[in-house]
Amino acid sequence: MTPYEWLQTAIFVIVLLVLVKPLGAFMARVFQGERTFLSHAFAPCENILYRICGVRKEEEMGWQRYAWAMVLFNLVLFVALFTMLMLQHLLPLNPQKFPAFTWQLALNTAVSFVTNTNWQAYSGESTASYFTQMVGLAVHNFVSAATGIAVAIAVIRGFARRTTSMLGNFWVDMTRCTLYILVPISLLAALVLVSQGVIQNFSPYKTVALVQPVTYDKPKLDDKGNPVTESVTAKDVTIPMGPVASQEAIKELGTNGGGFFNANSAHPFENPTPLTNMVEILLILLIPFSLTYTFGAMVGNTRQGWTLLGVMLLILLLSFTVLQGVESRGNPSIAKLGVHGANLEGKETRFGLAGSNLFTVATTGTSCGAVNTMHDSLTPIGGMVPISLILLGELVPGGVGSGLYTMLAFAIIAVFVSGLMIGRTPEYLGKKIEVREMWLSVVTVLIAGVTVLIFSGIAMITPQAVSSMANPGAHGLSEVFYSFASMANNNGSAFAGLSANINFFNILGSIAMLVGRFVPAVAVLAMAGSLAEKKYVPPSLGTLPTDKVPFALWLTLVILIVGALTFFPALSLGPIVEQLQMMGL
Amino acid sequence: MKELKPAILMFIAFTVICGGIYPAVVTGIASVAFPDKAGGSFITDTSGREVGSILIGQPFSDSKYFWPRPSAATDFAYNPMGSGGSNAGPTNPDYLKTVEARVKAFKDTGGAGTVPADLVQASASGLDPHISPEAANVQIARVAKARGMADDALTKLVVAHTEGRQLGFLGEPRVNVLAVNLVLDKLAP
Known part of the structure; x- marks a missing residue:
């Protein structure tokens, strides 16, 4: 790395860490129902909302009811979005007159946005109207993020509370999260983005004359129906417009990742300058990292939160270093042709190598899945970095809320394994870890991985799936493997060469997204329910301290071992074989 | 099905807030403060x-x-x-x-x-x-x-x-x- 790249990365990490405590403490206050500086303005709105919706805010819910409210709310969201996409042609704010989505694509898109995955089998600028983008998709960016955070907060309460079965009120948590946290930060961020050139308007697409007209070969069918090309000259081009900034802000903040345009955060209208690039990376990581502080504050020991944050940051920065190392070396097959420089295929000039790579690890370390780099064109080991981050279960730092609860499931496994090794009853945060908690943690941690492996296997024996790979050989396997990893873990980024808008991926992918989202969410809520009922066990000499460096290192090791044991065979056949091929071995 | 009513009404309320008011406010401020860039x-x-x-x-x-x-x-x-x-x-x-x-x-x-x-x-x-x-x-x-x-x-x-x-x-x-x-x-x- 050059000194500038070090400096940029270091300043970024410092800014992020400085923000963790204030935002984390603020979120703890919001979810504990304490007054904040925004209460003056928002508390009346909040109360009106509850009255209209028939929510009694003092009424607490047990885990079953909390989970049921969450699932039902998401079901309503799904039905509404699916309907909206099927009726796009009848709805307003559609200056380009886009037709309705097909049902398969509508199904995939609706599931994708409800599950916070934002896998996109379509390209925004040529498929989705402003109404769909703004009223349909952007709303889901908020509420799917709020759903994840609400579940995480309920889980934290499971650890923090003693001998009760109550975990809070889902409607209240979801409302407070949206009103006090997501909307204000998004508003601020959207204005910063516009000030740098991210567009925000409702104009029709704009046609301008090119300085130099371009001639290209356009494919068409001749008289006999054979595909041929004809030479065409384009004198002008159409530039898409839209309310991009408002959507861009929540897309990153809620770790959603669904781009307004096909090129996502690589598009100059979504991400025009190096500064917007760093702001967007910051937005992606901000809430997941800050929630570790919220966790520490709510369980009454902030060191517990900092320990988890340390593990997240360690794995994230290690991944960044590997990615930066292999990408800066470039592609040996291209260097042979007399080309000098890093691997720049699928990267934008303005972000530089470090800005591209930092975005890549941030978006796959979380469940964001926005991209400013085309992951398909990374070098083989470079591409293995984002796949691995996704496969680890997106917990460094993970999606908003989902990252924290997955990390807590891993912490329980780490405590349990170490308990077995030293022959003590495992305890975490003063709660005895028993069979039920272990079962639920293992389900949370492994369900996505199992789905990925089974579905990728099915794809490999399905001709329709195999023929949609864009690149031959080992790289093609990586494309399919990445797509299911991305959907099952609710990431949404892709090795985008894969032609994913076919029934096979739309339908199987929808199942993967639903399983990957709701099985862990309900499992951790069930775990929280049983933890909340337990008595507090004060730490004794035999208790493993979980707020110290040795535990952080142990937890890191457990995460890496579980990840490696599950996925090493598949990774060997994809990226590792391809790296050897590329090096000419 | 006690939660169905809040589920539907909350969805409508957040559609108005996040899909209507929020982008309208951003568009309004942007068109005054940064008209060229927003355009x-x-x-x-x-x-x-x-x-x-x-x-x-x-x-x-x-x-x-x-x-x-x-x-x-x-x-x-x-x-x-x-x-x-x-x-x-x-x-x-x-x-x-x-x-x-x-x-x-x-x-x-x-x-x-x-x-x-x-x-x-x-x-x-x-x-x-x-x-x-x-x-x-x-x-x-x-x-x-x-x-x-x-x-x-x-x-x-x-x-x-x-x-x-x-x-x-x-x-x-x-x-x-x-x-x-x-x-x-x-x-x-």
Whole structure:
């Protein structure tokens, strides 16, 4: 790395860490129902909302009811979005007159946005109207993020509370999260983005004359129906417009990742300058990292939160270093042709190598899945970095809320394994870890991985799936493997060469997204329910301290071992074989 | 089904707040505070005609212009309606042949020495408006010859149009191809 790249990365990490405590403490206050500086303005709105919706805010819910409210709310969201996409042609704010989505694509898109995955089998600028983008998709960016955070907060309460079965009120948590946290930060961020050139308007697409007209070969069918090309000259081009900034802000903040345009955060209208690039990376990581502080504050020991944050940051920065190392070396097959420089295929000039790579690890370390780099064109080991981050279960730092609860499931496994090794009853945060908690943690941690492996296997024996790979050989396997990893873990980024808008991926992918989202969410809520009922066990000499460096290192090791044991065979056949091929071995 | 009523009403309420009020407020403030930027940063040539957005690259191939990076946009290079990258994997034989052809084209048009990677590898968006200063420098001799200008004058022009790192440490130095070509048309039509 050059000194500038070090400096940029270091300043970024410092800014992020400085923000963790204030935002984390603020979120703890919001979810504990304490007054904040925004209460003056928002508390009346909040109360009106509850009255209209028939929510009694003092009424607490047990885990079953909390989970049921969450699932039902998401079901309503799904039905509404699916309907909206099927009726796009009848709805307003559609200056380009886009037709309705097909049902398969509508199904995939609706599931994708409800599950916070934002896998996109379509390209925004040529498929989705402003109404769909703004009223349909952007709303889901908020509420799917709020759903994840609400579940995480309920889980934290499971650890923090003693001998009760109550975990809070889902409607209240979801409302407070949206009103006090997501909307204000998004508003601020959207204005910063516009000030740098991210567009925000409702104009029709704009046609301008090119300085130099371009001639290209356009494919068409001749008289006999054979595909041929004809030479065409384009004198002008159409530039898409839209309310991009408002959507861009929540897309990153809620770790959603669904781009307004096909090129996502690589598009100059979504991400025009190096500064917007760093702001967007910051937005992606901000809430997941800050929630570790919220966790520490709510369980009454902030060191517990900092320990988890340390593990997240360690794995994230290690991944960044590997990615930066292999990408800066470039592609040996291209260097042979007399080309000098890093691997720049699928990267934008303005972000530089470090800005591209930092975005890549941030978006796959979380469940964001926005991209400013085309992951398909990374070098083989470079591409293995984002796949691995996704496969680890997106917990460094993970999606908003989902990252924290997955990390807590891993912490329980780490405590349990170490308990077995030293022959003590495992305890975490003063709660005895028993069979039920272990079962639920293992389900949370492994369900996505199992789905990925089974579905990728099915794809490999399905001709329709195999023929949609864009690149031959080992790289093609990586494309399919990445797509299911991305959907099952609710990431949404892709090795985008894969032609994913076919029934096979739309339908199987929808199942993967639903399983990957709701099985862990309900499992951790069930775990929280049983933890909340337990008595507090004060730490004794035999208790493993979980707020110290040795535990952080142990937890890191457990995460890496579980990840490696599950996925090493598949990774060997994809990226590792391809790296050897590329090096000419 | 006690939770069905809040589920439906909450959905409607948040659609109004997050899908209506929030974007409307952002649009309102943006159109007052940053009207040009919110509208797409459009620029005009000497005759006042809109010639595109400074943020969106254009396909130059004439030897009198600086050339941008290769573009993998759909239909034709730099098509703003078809943003996207090549998604070519690093060992894909077709991709390696494409790069080889680009290197050859570069050398055939008077490029000398090693080739800067950004001139033969496509961007992520297909609309990248920038090239590296090195990629501009290796094109100076060709552009100077086609326009009958002195190399020195062009070198100065490239230096003047090189944007440094933002705030001194963010991103990489770069040259906006559309901006520099518009100046060229003005200086030596």
